[in-house]
Amino acid sequence: xxxxxxxxxxxxxxxxxxxxxxxxxxxxxxxxxxxxxxxxxxxxxxxxxxxxxxxxxxxxxxxxxxxxxxxxxxxxxxxxxxxxxxxxxxxxxxxxxxxxxxxxxxxxxxxxxxxxxxxxxxxxxxxxxxxxxxxxxxxxxxxxxxxxxxxxxxxxxxxxxxxxxxxxxxxxxxxxxxxxxxxxxxxxxxxxxxxxxxxxxxxxxxxxxxxxxxxxxxxxxxxxxxxxxxxxxxxxxxxxxxxxxxxxxxxxxxxxxxxxx
Amino acid sequence: xxxxxxxxxxxxxxxxxxxxxxxxxxxxxxxxxxxxxxxxxxxxxxxxxxxxxxxxxxxxxxxxxxxxxxxxxxxxxxxxxxxxxxxxxxxxxxxxxxxxxxxxxxxxxxxxxxxxxxxxxxxxxxxxxxxxxxxxxxxxxxxxxxxxxxxxxxxxxxxxxxxxxxxxxxxxxxxxxxxxxxxxxxxxxxxxxxxxxxxxxxxxxxxxxxxxxxxxxxxxxxx
Numbered sequence: 366x367x368x369x370x371x372x373x374x375x376x377x378x379x380x381x382x383x384x385x386x387x388x389x390x391x392x393x394x395x396x397x398x399x400x401x402x403x404x405x406x407x408x409x410x411x412x413x414x415x416x417x418x419x420x421x422x423x424x425x426x427x428x429x430x431x432x433x434x435x436x437x438x439x440x441x442x443x444x445x446x447x448x449x450x451x452x453x454x455x456x457x458x459x460x461x462x463x464x465x466x467x468x469x470x471x472x473x474x475x476x477x478x479x480x481x482x483x484x485x486x487x488x489x490x491x492x493x494x495x496x497x498x499x500x501x502x503x504x505x506x507x508x509x510x511x512x513x514x515x516x517x518x519x520x521x522x523x524x525x526x527x528x529x530x531x532x533x534x535x536x537x538x539x540x541x542x543x544x545x546x547x548x549x550x551x552x553x554x555x556x557x558x559x560x561x562x563x564x565x566x567x568x569x570x571x572x573x574x575x576x577x578x579x580x581x582x583x584x585x586x587x588x589x590x591x592x593x594x595x596x597x598x599x600x601x602x603x604x605x606x607x608x609x610x611x612x613x614x615x616x617x618x619x620x621x622x623x624x625x626x
Numbered sequence: 627x628x629x630x631x632x633x634x635x636x637x638x639x640x641x642x643x644x645x646x647x648x649x650x651x652x653x654x655x656x657x658x659x660x661x662x663x664x665x666x667x668x669x670x671x672x673x674x675x676x677x678x679x680x681x682x683x684x685x686x687x688x689x690x691x692x693x694x695x696x697x698x699x700x701x702x703x704x705x706x707x708x709x710x711x712x713x714x715x716x717x718x719x720x721x722x723x724x725x726x727x728x729x730x731x732x733x734x735x736x737x738x739x740x741x742x743x744x745x746x747x748x749x750x751x752x753x754x755x756x757x758x759x760x761x762x763x764x765x766x767x768x769x770x771x772x773x774x775x776x777x778x779x780x781x782x783x784x785x786x787x788x789x790x791x792x793x794x795x796x797x798x799x800x801x802x803x804x805x806x807x808x809x810x811x812x813x814x815x816x817x818x819x820x821x822x823x824x825x826x827x828x829x830x831x832x833x834x835x836x837x838x839x840x841x842x843x844x845x846x847x848x849x
Contacts, residue, residue: 510795513804513805513808514808514809518808519809532715532795533795533801533805534793534794534795535792535793535804539793539794539795542700542704543704543794543795546703546704546705546707546708547707547712548703548704548707548712548715548794
């Protein structure tokens, strides 16, 4: 909540004192002239972005940044940001793109533009292959683990039938442990958490049964930069078509890209 | 301080609290009865039992008394399924509390047994009672009477310690407070209510235990 308020405040200030007009130059031309693409990436949000053993940032978003810079034929400059300051960095022209597991919402759309989606970000109900569930109604009589108070908890409580046994754990680790030790048949959680379980190569592999809430990640760029937007969208479309984006998803999320992305 | 207290959620969430209270009472009722029985058996072994059994009981008591209750609970709930023993969260919580109180109460009860004057055992033997009969009819009740206040405190401690079973999603009183807190964001009020309920429960539990004491220790009642 604080971050959103901060962001709105910063956005308001930025608009009033005219940072918006500074960014209205031709961003694509600037990038090509400079020879580097400056990208805001997360460093505290694995698997999208974290600091590797050699202290360099690694993750889905970093691979995505490299891919785009590569296709533009320029070098990449990674700028570590937090979720609170990633949009101000873009608005003050400190970066050209925000590739920082950024979700789209109307508030943000007022101040920046978004590319097409480049990464899946959703929560849903996950269970091993042998659990036959395809929609919320079929959870009746099943035991589902969830982290108490998380978005999944609130949504699942709304959609699951009354006969569903919902076990609410204190944190994600409790939910994961309950799933892996067989205390619950299914878990409602985010695809990132499911990816973290898959990365450990457990005997029980969580597969997505149905979506609860879908909010994929988009690349953020300054408003009114049609040339750059078109270029970035083109690169994303090409990466989807030739399988290189799917390879990144396999590497960091352990699953194929969903068909609707 | 200009915090605005808001207890309106009580109307919506009191079934959760009632369920939480019921589960906490169930946990301590089962835990106390079975735990004290286990404690009596272990105390008998350590004070008077066969020599070959003593190291096993001593190992159990020391293992439990020197590890955190939360870890014991996680061991039972998340660990044992790997060995094929799958317990629901309530059974796991029951077992953890029995095992925990069993270890602590055995040491308290052993103190009571060892404080029994030598002459009592000899009196039993002179009436042709076996050592077990002497323990059962002569030693046990006065031993328990001696340590009953300490044992009562231990039971209350275990009841209060049961708050951590919410960590394995057992829906006790603490779970209810956490649940309400995560839905209404009225953390202060939710914990005020749960604190008050725990306080009342602990005082009632003490009353119940002293009434049990009066019932099984007739000499104390006569006093």
